[in-house]
Amino acid sequence: MDPVIVVGAGPVGLALALALARHEVPTVVLDEGTGLCPEGPRSVVLGSDTTALLTRLGYARAASDAARWDSFAVWRRRQEVLRVDLSRTPALHLPQHRLQRGLRDALTATPLVQLAPLSRVVELEQDRDGVSVRTRNPQDGTETWWRGSHLVGCDGARSAVRKLLKIRFPGRPAVDRHAVATVRVDLPFAGEARLHREPPWRGDREASARPLPDGLWRLDWRLPPGRPAPTEPVDPHATWPGIVTGDTLLARVKATLTGWCGELPRYDLLAAADHTAQQRLAARFRSGRCFLAGDAAHLHGALGMQNLADGLRDADNLAWRLALAWHLPPHAGGTQPGGALLDGYEAERRGAVGARLRAVDQTMPLLRPLRGWQQTRRSLLSGSFRKHAPLLADGQLGSGRFGGAPAYPAAPSGVPGRVPVQRGAGRGTTLSELLPATAPGVLVPDLPVLAMDGAADQLHARLGGTFLLLLVAPGTAVWSAQHWLGAGLMPRLAEVAAALPVPAEVLVTEEYPGAAPHTVLLIRPDGHLVGTTQGCHAEGLLALADDARGGPAPLPGTPEPAA
Known part of the structure; x- marks a missing residue:
């Protein structure tokens, strides 16, 4: 039996390969790059379900690679509006390059995964027996053909797999714009993540600070709209030097740190980027024996949402399905069993991400300040902001409708179906929390x-x-x-x-x-x-x-x- 081909060696692709190895399914991971994991400002917040997944996959350094938040606070001007105690529900925040390196280290413990660096996918063909992929080395131009039972595109927002499969990737190309910086500094609220709306020190609309390990902090600023929207998906963490470097960024860093500390503390600026939060959802997650996962399938980063966490859930959902289909003998006529089983991946994961995107569309008008006299009028109505402030915590903490573990409820036919979202239930309203623990589709509690x-x-x-x-x-x-x-x-x-x-x-x-x-x-x-x-x-x-x-x-x- 041919191995499963995974295109992309980011955290989602590596996690999928490790998950398949646990099911004794061999994989080939095609990496367009050289295998290096450079440091950068990208990071991820892990909830209990994604932390447990990474631990099962052999990533044993989560506790040391991540910062554990004690609390999360929302401020407006000079007043604290909300405080969330995280002592019982910890949120782990770690740099993405550390996660990627840890998953690569875990791969060395299994002979079932073959890493193929410098392998850019340029062509793919599929038939009733499997998938053939042609790759080109970007350095010397040599080409190689690979053969697999199935193929999963985990190759990012500009996915070559998605384009070769001619799958549309519609959505909103510019929902939010943020400047991001990684800073080594001592802040007066150690162990606390903070989101500050309308801070008093300069014209920023929103600033946030999230602890990282080793005395580092990730600082985010929401930027005003105005940059022309791209016509096709872009890397959500691309760097635009004209915006985030030079005097503009340094002035923003200094003003923010001074505002929080009372005076400018000593700091080291280690990395910076400007990223545009997009909302995109692939029209399909499956095409025959080929699948999409992670950024190749969906982008959602508005309101602090964690797209990488949902990509890890893609890998977890798809791995056991592929393993069942891979281990079953072929049917008469040469087809691989598991058609309905594999269709369930798209039904569940596309439905769950779609629900998150709809939740953002419904909530965004409540959480974004209006302009002109309307903004002034609304600023006087602080009770409205206080009422909706818990929603701001959901995306940052990976909880609730913006980031919590989803449920996959089944319709009477047995096909996963949509369940109406209950409004007014407050923070943490995921289906896994609204439905009883014995309802089909919920994530079971740990006990x-x-x-x-x-x-x-x-x-x-x-x-x-x-x-x-x-x-x-x-x-x-x-x-x-x-x-x-x-x-x-x-x-x-x-x-x-x-x-x-x-x-x-x-x-x-x-x-x-x-x-x-x-x-x-x-x-x-x-x-x-x-x-x-x-x-x-x-x-x-x-x-x-x-x-x-x-x-x-x-x-x-x-x-x-x-x-």
């Missing part, structure tokens, strides 16, 4: 579990490999495993797990939110709940497993329709 060998672990640490059958059995933590492994539902549950059409592991927990004793939950490798049964209901669990993989397998000799 203590016991494996079949009696070993104690956390539920999220067991994700990323097989499906999980989780039995709610109060009292199991009290008794030694030798007393309950062969009693009650356990022997039957082990038999059912072995008979499922997907690989599955049995776990036991003392309690699960909203689930009665003896409830059995089927959980996907990416941590989203497929469904529940009361007791070890073999037929019900088999039906749930079939739904998760896109329906029951066809009869022998039945060809699958081409994608």
Whole structure:
């Protein structure tokens, strides 16, 4: 069986390759660059789900590479409007180059991933058996053909894969403009991330400071509109020297640091960039055996939203689907099984990102100051800003509708469908939080579990490999495993797990939110709940497993329709 070809060696492409390796699927990662990860101002805020994903993939340096925020504060002029305590829900903020280097280091531990630097994709062809890709070395012009079972384009906003597949990338090319700087400085609010609206020291509309490790800070300023909109997608972190260097940037840095510290502190300016936040969504995430993920599939950076975090969720969602399809034998006629299964990636991930973009469109008028006399009038209505200030925290913290882990609810037909967004629920209103923990499609909570060998672990640490059958059995933590492994539902549950059409592991927990004793939950490798049964209901669990993989397998000799 040919390997999966991943185009792009950024964090999303590397994470996808590592996730596939956990499923024993070989990959070839085509990197247009040389493999170096230069330092820069780009950074990412990781929530609990993306942090758990990176830990499972072997990125063990998250705690040392990232800064953990103790709180997040929103200010308006000289007054604090909102403070979010992060002691129980930590947000990790780390430079993107550190994340990329850590993922590259993790790749060295597996022989299933081949990195191919200096490999620019110039042509691709796909047929019923696989995908062929031609690459060109940008230094010496040599060309190479690669053959894979599937191909995933993780090659950024100007994706060559997306263009070769002729997939449209519509959207809004200039929603927000920001100047960004990485500064080494001591600020009086160590460990706190701060967003300052209408700061009193100069004409900036908005300034923010977010701690990074090693005494560094990422400073952001929202710039006024006016630069001509690009006609095609641009790198969202491209540097425009005419705007962010020289006296203009230095004056902005000095004024901001003086405003926060009372006087200008000693500082070192390490990096700077100007980036335009775009809102774009690819018309399709799948074309036959080819897929899009990360910046190649979507761009959303307004209001501090974390596009990279959603790219990691793309990789998590797609990896187990590709692995199931890759390990199944081909059907009669030469087609690869898993058409409906692989279609589920686009339905779920495109739907989730689309919901985020709609949320921004609905919220932007509430959070952006108006102009002229309307702005003056609105400035007097501080209660309005205070009411909506929690929404500003969502994008910065990777929480709520702007950044929290999504749910993938299913319609009655079993195809992921849209659920109306409940308005007025305040900050943190994701479907995973609005729906009960037993609703199909939600991200399951992290809780203590016991494996079949009696070993104690956390539920999220067991994700990323097989499906999980989780039995709610109060009292199991009290008794030694030798007393309950062969009693009650356990022997039957082990038999059912072995008979499922997907690989599955049995776990036991003392309690699960909203689930009665003896409830059995089927959980996907990416941590989203497929469904529940009361007791070890073999037929019900088999039906749930079939739904998760896109329906029951066809009869022998039945060809699958081409994608």
